[in-house]
Amino acid sequence: MIINLNENIIKKLTKTEYEIVKFINNNQKILQDLSIVDIAFETFSSPATVSRAIRKCGINGFNELRYKLTSKNENNNVHNIGEIINKSLIEARSSIENISLTNVLKIIENIKKSSRIYVLSRGLTEYVADEFTLKLQLLNCNVVSLKDPNIMKIKTKGMKKNEMAFIFSLNGETEELVKSAKNAQESGACVVTCCCNNIASILQYTDLSLIAYKHSHIAIKEFEVSSRLPLYIISRVIIDYMVLESENNYINKK
Incomplete structure (x- = not known):
């Protein structure tokens, strides 16, 4: 059985949840081909009920259950896919756990107070910055994205x-970004840094920071093309909260 049941666990489960666990244990061979939606369909329940049943059994959600299954699978392809999915799960979960909610709120307050926001980035991280910049613009913020090293150094001096x-x-170690952060701080501007390194050089010139988690495994080792998923998560948290706050303010005014 992939899920071990004992008397204490069985007592916690509703009848539907117990049937879900039975289905999982009785269909271990095909479980790797099923999604949480498929299991819900087969057990006449919902994805939320499936997830709740799994968690009551001491497993931290469907993805962890699937990883347990694939890690024991003799098929290397299935095992490798399980490892890759688990890497993304660890990265996303750890990033969310690392985020300081207090700092998120402080950053949003400073965004709302700022007359202009310069979003700085380099390399593949520019894609994260571009999306963040666009969404802030849609929320009526005065925001500009800077990517050119010389322009960002000049602009941050006069902030x-x-x-x-x-x-x-x-990593928080890109030379032109560190220099720009130093320039901005010396100008008296508010400096916010989002990175995946809690000892990054740039943090000494940062007023507020959000530190995500980057998995040590790198898929393409010859180039600096690590996943920017942790930074996307930070960006999404900030934007989603700002949207929620805006919607609540609109409702309260009606």
């Missing part, structure tokens, strides 16, 4: 105290 430098950097 005003009511402006913000918002920096996305995977």
